[in-house]
Amino acid sequence: MSAPATDSREVILEARELTREFDGVKALDRFSFQLHRGEVLGLLGANGAGKTTAMNCLLGLTLPTSGELNAFGLPLQSHRIQILQRSNFSSAYTALPGNLLVWQNLSVFARIYGVPNPKKKIAELMELLEISHLGKRVTGQLSAGESTRVNLVKAFLNDPELLMLDEPTASLDPDIADKVRKVIRKVQRERHIAILYTSHNMRDIEEVCDRVIFLHKGKIVCEGTPTEIMSRSSSNNLEDVFIKIARDGEILDEPKKEEAL
Numbered sequence: 001m002s003a004p005a006t007d008s009r010e011v012i013l014e015a016r017e018l019t020r021e022f023d024g025v026k027a028l029d030r031f032s033f034q035l036h037r038g039e040v041l042g043l044l045g046a047n048g049a050g051k052t053t054a055m056n057c058l059l060g061l062t063l064p065t066s067g068e069l070n071a072f073g074l075p076l077q078s079h080r081i082q083i084l085q086r087s088n089f090s091s092a093y094t095a096l097p098g099n100l101l102v103w104q105n106l107s108v109f110a111r112i113y114g115v116p117n118p119k120k121k122i123a124e125l126m127e128l129l130e131i132s133h134l135g136k137r138v139t140g141q142l143s144a145g146e147s148t149r150v151n152l153v154k155a156f157l158n159d160p161e162l163l164m165l166d167e168p169t170a171s172l173d174p175d176i177a178d179k180v181r182k183v184i185r186k187v188q189r190e191r192h193i194a195i196l197y198t199s200h201n202m203r204d205i206e207e208v209c210d211r212v213i214f215l216h217k218g219k220i221v222c223e224g225t226p227t228e229i230m231s232r233s234s235s236n237n238l239e240d241v242f243i244k245i246a247r248d249g250e251i252l253d254e255p256k257k258e259e260a261l
């Protein structure tokens with residue numbers, strides 16, 4: 001695959017002051033961020049921090065109470081179809097239709113996305129994720145780890161410029177998780193895909209993400225590269241940072257000006 005010519009600082013996805021309330025409680029509280037072309041941004045936070053709510057707003061599944069969302073410079077609400085054609089999504093918690101064979105499911109999605117030469121594309125991606133042997137299996141009978149990889153094939157089918165991955169390595173054994181992380185990073189680098197990535201696995205985050213946002217009670221409490229964040233928190237690993245934020249709601253200092261440049 002040859003890489004398209006790109007501006008590495010082009011903003012692909014942007015949230016401005018995004019707030020989502022449920023019964024008066026703010027699941028997201030003036031949440032703002034930018035995701036650039038070719039960047040992998042990790043969205044982290046304890047259970048209930050607001051990650052799924054953010055993903056749902058970005059996918060148009062939940063309307064924000066206030067704030068703005070733009071993708072490819074277009075408002076999400078009024079350009080949903082155009083934006084979705086250039087994007088894709090995979091979640092450990094959403095399933096493809098269970099009664100279809102794997103190749104049938106992937107063929108249906110390839111058709112929906114208008115993928116040229118779909119057979120070849122599906123075969124290439126299945127090989128990359130080491131699931132070529134699953135084509136004739138009933139989707140609903142796959143193990144969680146197998147389904148996750150089929151979902152990832154679906155997510156790469158339309159060569160998305162923007163990809164939202166919700167816990168892509170949940171339920172994978174350490175060997176497969178390692179392979180999946182490497183495949184995601186390889187395809188992401190080759191295609192300069194912008195990825196928003198959630199995970200509770202800090203190894204994932206350290207290996208895959210260029211930049212990280214920590215959410216706590218719907219607010220950003222910390223943002224930077226994994227290395228910057230660990231040094232600001234005087235921690236050796238992101239897991240310690242995570243625990244400090246989750247238990248104490250610790251808000252790390254803003255990066256110093258020269259660090260942010």
Ligand SMILES: Nc1ncnc2c1ncn2[C@@H]1O[C@H](COP(=O)(O)OP(=O)(O)OP(=O)(O)O)[C@@H](O)[C@H]1O
Nearest residue numbers: 022023026027045046047048049050051052053054
């Ligand atoms: N439909 C809803 N109705 C009421 N409250 C909701 C709804 N969806 C989310 N919430 C609340 O909003 C807050 C954020 O939830 P969200 O699911 O976004 O967290 P999360 O960071 O994805 O957590 P987890 O890691 O457990 O998946 C929680 O307090 C949750 O109870």
